[in-house]
Amino acid sequence: MEEHILICEDSVDGIFTAVYRAYEKRYAPERTQIWISEEENLRLFAVYESVDTDKETSGKVVRTLKRRFGEKGFYTFCLALSTPDTGKATAVYRTLAKGLRLRRPSDIFYRHADPDVHKVESLQTRAGREMDHLRGFLRFCELEGRILYAEIGPENHILPYLADHFADRFPKEHFLILDTGRSLSAVHEAGKAWFLASADSFMRENLKERGGEALYRELFRCFHHKIAIEARRNENLQKNMLPLRFRPYMAEFTKEGDGRIS
Amino acid sequence: MIRYPDKGAAAGTMEKLGVLSDAAKYDVACTSSGVTRRGNGQGMGNTIAAGICHSFSSDGRCISLLKILLTNECIYDCRYCINRRSNDVPRAAFTPEELCELTVGFYRRNYIEGLFLSSGIVGSPDITMELLWRTLWLLRKKYEFQGYIHVKAIPGADAELIRRTGMLADRMSVNLELPTAEGLRRLAPNKHRKNILTPMRQIQTGILQSRNELSLYRHTPRFVPAGQSTQMIVGATPESDYQILTVAETLYRKFALKRVFYSAFVNVNQDKELPAPLGGAPLLREHRLYQADWLLRFYGFAADELLGEKRPNFNILLDPKCDWAVRHLDQFPVDVQTAEYRMLLRVPGIGVKSARFIVQARRSAKLRFEDLKRMGVVLKRAVYFITCSGRQMYPTRLEEDYIVRNLLGEKEKLPFEKDQVTYRQLSLFDDLHFERKEESEGALWKSIS
Ligand code: SF4
Numbered sequence: 032m033e034e035h036i037l038i039c040e041d042s043v044d045g046i047f048t049a050v051y052r053a054y055e056k057r058y059a060p061e062r063t064q065i066w067i068s069e070e071e072n073l074r075l076f077a078v079y080e081s082v083d084t085d086k087e088t089s090g091k092v093v094r095t096l097k098r099r100f101g102e103k104g105f106y107t108f109c110l111a112l113s114t115p116d117t118g119k120a121t122a123v124y125r126t127l128a129k130g131l132r133l134r135r136p137s138d139i140f141y142r143h144a145d146p147d148v149h150k151v152e153s154l155q156t157r158a159g160r161e162m163d164h165l166r167g168f169l170r171f172c173e174l175e176g177r178i179l180y181a182e183i184g185p186e187n188h189i190l191p192y193l194a195d196h197f198a199d200r201f202p203k204e205h206f207l208i209l210d211t212g213r214s215l216s217a218v219h220e221a222g223k224a225w226f227l228a229s230a231d232s233f234m235r236e237n238l239k240e241r242g243g244e245a246l247y248r249e250l251f252r253c254f255h256h257k258i259a260i261e262a263r264r265n266e267n268l269q270k271n272m273l274p275l276r277f278r279p280y281m282a283e284f285t286k287e288g289d290g291r292i293s
Numbered sequence: 294m295i296r297y298p299d300k301g302a303a304a305g306t307m308e309k310l311g312v313l314s315d316a317a318k319y320d321v322a323c324t325s326s327g328v329t330r331r332g333n334g335q336g337m338g339n340t341i342a343a344g345i346c347h348s349f350s351s352d353g354r355c356i357s358l359l360k361i362l363l364t365n366e367c368i369y370d371c372r373y374c375i376n377r378r379s380n381d382v383p384r385a386a387f388t389p390e391e392l393c394e395l396t397v398g399f400y401r402r403n404y405i406e407g408l409f410l411s412s413g414i415v416g417s418p419d420i421t422m423e424l425l426w427r428t429l430w431l432l433r434k435k436y437e438f439q440g441y442i443h444v445k446a447i448p449g450a451d452a453e454l455i456r457r458t459g460m461l462a463d464r465m466s467v468n469l470e471l472p473t474a475e476g477l478r479r480l481a482p483n484k485h486r487k488n489i490l491t492p493m494r495q496i497q498t499g500i501l502q503s504r505n506e507l508s509l510y511r512h513t514p515r516f517v518p519a520g521q522s523t524q525m526i527v528g529a530t531p532e533s534d535y536q537i538l539t540v541a542e543t544l545y546r547k548f549a550l551k552r553v554f555y556s557a558f559v560n561v562n563q564d565k566e567l568p569a570p571l572g573g574a575p576l577l578r579e580h581r582l583y584q585a586d587w588l589l590r591f592y593g594f595a596a597d598e599l600l601g602e603k604r605p606n607f608n609i610l611l612d613p614k615c616d617w618a619v620r621h622l623d624q625f626p627v628d629v630q631t632a633e634y635r636m637l638l639r640v641p642g643i644g645v646k647s648a649r650f651i652v653q654a655r656r657s658a659k660l661r662f663e664d665l666k667r668m669g670v671v672l673k674r675a676v677y678f679i680t681c682s683g684r685q686m687y688p689t690r691l692e693e694d695y696i697v698r699n700l701l702g703e704k705e706k707l708p709f710e711k712d713q714v715t716y717r718q719l720s721l722f723d724d725l726h727f728e729r730k731e732e733s734e735g736a737l738w739k740s741i742s
Contacts (some may be wrong), residue, residue, distance in 0.1 A: 144661075
């Protein structure tokens with residue numbers, strides 16, 4: 032029997048559309064893969080199909096997954112799909128297909144010895160760890176017009192989940208979070224639902240910090256410095272806990288005037 | 294609502310912040326864990342049970358909360374404390390309003406997860422407690438702050454003040470300071486064991502009551518929802534690890550504490566009657582205590598399984614769990630397919646998460662060693678103690694000497710290694726009272742039996 036390979040866009044909607052197509056055509060999950068980009072070496076005994084993203088179709092899949100796997104299970108799939116791993120779509124597809132055959136689909140997450148489940152779990156852990164980091168390491172500064180502004184450079188596409196977190200935390204603030212690598216921003220207007228927008232929709236150079244922001248950064252640098260116990264100095268441990276790649280975005284590890292707006 | 298400090302005021306704030314965070318840094322607790330509270334669509338802030346670290350200081354410790362004193366003035370004279378009355382150090386005080394501004398300013402910029410507020414004793418315990426209460430009240434009511442708050446209960450303060458403060462806080466703590474009443478008498482003459490245990494008991498009772506009320510009326514405000522913690526200074530007084538661990542166990546069992554923190558003593562006052570500077574040995578000791586504390590809370594161990602009158606201190610070379618396992622080889626090996634969960638937890642190299650994974654996964658599959666590895670089991674350690682389908686991974690001997698030698702070959706990762714402190718340095722300190730007879734390998738592993 033030949034293998035089916037569905038090629039789709041690298042987005043939650045794209046991948047879930049492909050999942051729907053695979054179900055629609057009753058492909059056997061063991062003989063089907065979902066790729067988010069074309070591989071150089073085409074396989075001889077495989078049928079390639081490209082899938083166009085369709086929001087309505089992916090919406091159906093989302094509803095099914097939420098209903099059958101619960102919010103938590105659904106979130107597990109989403110986090111796994113936020114990673115840049117090229118095998119993620121196939122792993123998620125096969126895991127959910129195996130799960131849907133069970134009486135309680137979420138029990139699939141107990142099968143840690145299954146290679147697909149294990150893959151989804153480890154991808155989820157990877158993205159989840161970065162979420163945990165950025166929930167804490169992200170830094171806002173205040174722009175004119177009382178807008179909080181932050182820049183991040185995450186490895187995984189976790190901006191939407193971060194935006195959820197901060198929208199819950201700061202319902203009455205305007206905020207803007209820019210993922211510099213993806214040129215994508217999350218925009219939250221006080222009291223409203225946030226949305227994603229391309230970073231082109233605002234000119235980064237035009238953003239102006241409110242006066243007094245530098246003072247706040249100084250205050251935090253002072254605190255950060257004072258709270259350390261010299262006799263326990265341990266920069267290695269610090270590096271393990273707070274990897275260097277986050278630091279260019281953090282007030283306490285930067286000096287005034289390097290690469291900040293204003 | 295948020296005012297911007299002008300330049301002059303900001304300089305004042307900076308100075309106070311410097312003095313008052315410097316004075317607060319020896320308190321080790323900085324976690325923002327224990328309670329999940331979604332935002333209410335009003336105000337500002339939410340909390341997450343696992344807690345969030347916002348930064349790490351150059352000593353590698355997590356910075357989660359704005360850890361600060363309201364004032365470092367103090368009428369007491371605890372010998373180990375930098376703020377004691379008899380010290381000539383710069384003093385400062387924040388007004389409750391100033392502190393609220395600072396907390397909210399930091400929180401909005403996502404520098405912190407909330408506030409950890411403590412204070413030196415100004416005037417009297419009651420006056421101090423009331424200031425703490427006022428700060429929390431302002432923060433919650435005027436600034437509508439819903440983030441995390443950890444506040445100290447001041448020993449000797451009026452119970453009603455403590456109760457009201459607890460209604461506004463997420464976590465409360467009273468520091469035990471020293472493991473024994475005798476140590477306290479010697480080093481903190483103004484504090485008494487009873488004054489410390491009374492508010493601790495009050496908070497415990499309050500938490501229980503609040504939980505009961507909550508099951509009746511869903512929207513009653515909660516008292517200290519993230520639970521109570523405490524801290525002990527380790528190494529300033531001569532207690533053994535066994536004594537300290539027993540005290541911790543009592544606190545967990547009898548006072549239902551959420552966390553006990555251990556703080557390796559730093560002789561900030563160069564007090565001649567107190568032990569020498571902080572070096573490798575005290576840090577290792579602190580580390581072992583945290584490992585053992587973990588075993589008490591999550592692994593079902595009891596203090597006197599780990600230590601006893603005859604072996605009052607932890608092994609310098611093996612972590613407490615390995616140490617226990619090699620002394621109880623009669624209970625091993627266990628088969629991962631059938632062993633009880635509580636026994637899996639006792640296998641070196643298997644943690645809480647991997648034990649749970651094993652129990653879940655074995656319902657639908659026969660586990661192999663490679664599966665275990667995927668589930669996070671550290672096979673290099675576990676291999677001596679487990680079988681899969683009745684078989685060992687490779688032939689090993691179930692002999693203490695043999696296993697210890699192999700485990701020691703596997704270098705233990707210590708959080709404070711490489712940077713400053715190494716094993717070699719550790720061995721130079723002798724204030725741990727380890728019986729290190731000789732440097733020969735033989736003597737090393739005999740001393741743990
Ligand atoms: S009561 Fe003792 S420990 Fe607390 S600030 Fe005063 S001197 Fe220091």
